[in-house]
Amino acid sequence: MTLSERIERNFIEARKTKQSEVLAALRLLKSAIKNAEIEKRGTLTDDDILKVLRTEIKRRKESVSVYRKAGREDLAVKEEAEQKVYEMYVPESLSDNELQVLLKKVLDDTGAKDMRDIGRVMSAVMKEVSGRADGSVIKKMVENALQK
16 A cells, blocks of 8 residues: 555545544645656656655654744644654664664665765665655765864
């Protein structure tokens, strides 16, 4: 079953069981996916949908911090609920230890020694990770490893 089919099935189930919060979150997600399809001018693969999901999760995290700073706990709670719904579809993230092991393997395989090799290392790590870690975290780890 594709990710798109899973989202659609859960959307219908939420509508039948009258789970209004889940239904609202899935409506927003389906809208974001549809916008991405229009932008791409074609149907999205599971990887494309995962990118949309990660973007939406990141937006929710940013919104939560902004709402909390503004003293709007009610809106922060709503955003966190949407974030939890979206996280159901994203594979579990790699731990820092797993990322370190993967980075060491890639550094050994590529023979990277200094910052000039950062592009090659980042490309190889991102292929291995395949969306199970935040790119900014990986970039910091790669930079630290190459500066030693």
